[in-house]
Amino acid sequence: MQVHVVDGTYELFRHYYAVPPHSDVHARERGAVVGVVASILSMLRDGATHVGVATDHVIESFRNGLYGGYKTGDGIDPRLFEQFHPLEDALRSLGVVVWPMVDQEADDALAAAAHRAALDERVERVFVCSPDKDLAQCVRGDRVVQFDRRRNAVRREREVIERFGVKPASIPDYLALVGDTSDGYPGLPRWGAKGAAAVLGRYERLERIPKDARAWDVPVRGADALAKSLREGWADALLFRDLATLRTDAPVFEDVDELRWRGPSPSFAATCAELRAEDLVERARRVAP
Secondary structure (H helix, E strand, O other): OEEEEEEHHHHHHHHHOOOOOOEOOOOOEOHHHHHHHHHHHHHHHOOOOEEEEEEEOOOOOOHHHHOOOOOOOOOOOHHHHOOHHHHHHHHHHHOOEEEEEOOOOHHHHHHHHHHHHHOOOOOOEEEEEOOOHHHHHHOEOOOEEEEEOOOOEEEOHHHHHHHHOOOHHHHHHHHHHHOEOOOOEOOOOOOOHHHHHHHHHHHOOHHHOOOOHHHOOOOOOOHHHHHHHHHHOHHHHHHHHHHHOOOOOOOOOOOHHHHEOOOOOOOHHHHHHHHOOOHHHHHHHHHOO
């Protein structure tokens, strides 16, 4: 079997900015919700059988307590923000498993689900459906892969290395050095993608990088300045790596069979009627097992 774990928050943002506005029967904007539900139905039509969707039930997480500059919900368009919880309700009505995250993030749920699914010998491949670079750390060979559904591109371990210059396990260390503006932490001064890839491609982990650049056995431009930055910013580097490290203990499922889609719930027709998207009922009927 194959397992698809989907970044529902990413999908909601993507559809909000890609689809025309659409109001439900109460004149509330629900275009992104309808778009994501339709997209999941397309995935099921194309053969997905075991599906779970992770969402950020709230934007803030335990990481905000670790670092004051970490991302918050500030600045999100209210018309998008108000669709977060309705999306969860609509997906449950469709019969899809949803993991609404509060203390942790949707990415943590995806990492936990991918890890747990990969432990099951029946699972041939796990697709982590999100292009976000921090999720590249979940990739394991050809068995746990990232899937960018918009580009129809699969990122296996070799593609992770080709893109970032480091193995999947080194992605948190890489992000600690270069930063992640979307999550709100800056990385260390002077460290860019090329320098981080060269150094971590050789040493893999922050702790293995010699503090004196003269001991580096990989040529890197400005090595002395990078080594100094690492020494002076060591505490920040460890903090940023902790922020970038996805947790695999999020509560997701006990048995992968829980993810099997068995068709929409009896409430799906009423949900679609409220969304003014009755065509989704027929689409679900056609793909239901």
